[in-house]
Amino acid sequence: DIQMTQSPSSLSAFVGDGVTITCRASQNIGNYLNWYLQKPGKAPKLLIYAASSLRSGVPSRFSGSKSGTDFTLTISSLQPEDFATYYCQQSSSPRAFGQGTKVEIK
Amino acid sequence: QVQLQQWGAGLLKPSETLSLSCTIYGGSFSGYHWTWIRQPPGKGLEWIGEISHTASTDYNPSLKSRVTISLDTSKNQFSLKLSSVTAADTAIYFCARVGRFGDTDPWGQGTLVTVSS
Numbered sequence: 001d002i003q004m005t006q007s008p009s010s011l012s013a014f015v016g017d018g019v020t021i022t023c024r025a026s027q028n029i030g031n032y033l034n035w036y037l038q039k040p041g042k043a044p045k046l047l048i049y050a051a052s053s054l055r056s057g058v059p060s061r062f063s064g065s066k067s068g069t070d071f072t073l074t075i076s077s078l079q080p081e082d083f084a085t086y087y088c089q090q091s092s093s094p095r096a097f098g099q100g101t102k103v104e105i106k
Numbered sequence: 107q108v109q110l111q112q113w114g115a116g117l118l119k120p121s122e123t124l125s126l127s128c129t130i131y132g133g134s135f136s137g138y139h140w141t142w143i144r145q146p147p148g149k150g151l152e153w154i155g156e157i158s159h160t161a162s163t164d165y166n167p168s169l170k171s172r173v174t175i176s177l178d179t180s181k182n183q184f185s186l187k188l189s190s191v192t193a194a195d196t197a198i199y200f201c202a203r204v205g206r207f208g209d210t211d212p213w214g215q216g217t218l219v220t221v222s223s
Contacts, residue, residue, distance in 0.1 A: 001167070031207070032207060032208055034207065034208060034209045034210070036210075042216075043200055043202075043213035043214065043215060043216050044151065044200075044210075044213060045211075045213075046209055046210060046211035049205065049207045049208075049209035049211075050207040050209070053207075055209075055211065087150065087151055089151075089153075089208070089210070090208075091204075091207060091208020091209070092208070093164055094153060094164070094165075094166050094167060095141075095153040095156075095208060096153060097150055097151040097152070097153065098150075099150050100150045100151075
């Protein structure tokens with residue numbers, strides 16, 4: 001099975017900061033990598049699909065990129081509503097999520 | 107806009123069978139897969155499995171022996187059964203739609219299932 005290693009597990013940042021979250025796949029998954037945001041008590045929401053495609057309605061400060069088996073989610077300027085937990089998901093079979101990154105206010 | 111609403115029993119005893127259903131509003135099964143994902147309290151997300159609109163299934167190997175996902179096209183519903191539950195199966199269970207890239211969207215509201223004697 002393909003393993004996903006997500007880092008960091010948590011980070012603290014100020015409103016307006018740029019942040020980067022990384023997921024590394026244990027083998028080639030092509031572009032089959034998605035990113036989600038989850039707030040406490042809520043279902044996750046899709047942000048990015050196919051490594052770099054922005055879901056309709058998601059602010060353009062979110063972006064995704066790929067380099068080999070490394071995938072990156074970048075938030076260019078954190079807004080108050082962005083403080084949440086972020087998950088990557090590789091979508092080959094069996095599908096699997098990263099461990100999550102909690103983004104907290106500094 | 108597609109919405110998913112899920113329901114099912116929230117409290118089970120060890121060895122019982124978990125049973126949840128998810129109704130699709132504003133859309134149909136055609137062209138998508140439909141999935142169940144769970145999240146133990148305070149922990150990360152675990153993919154349980156999914157079913158295509160043609161009823162082919164794919165399950166997490168760690169749960170495969172206990173999981174059945176089925177669909178009822180006449181009711182626009184799909185369902186999850188997980189047998190022989192233990193405390194380790196205590197989690198919030200989500201249903202969701204799966205797109206062409208495995209992108210999961212939208213999600214149901216989640217159902218907390220607690221296994222306790």
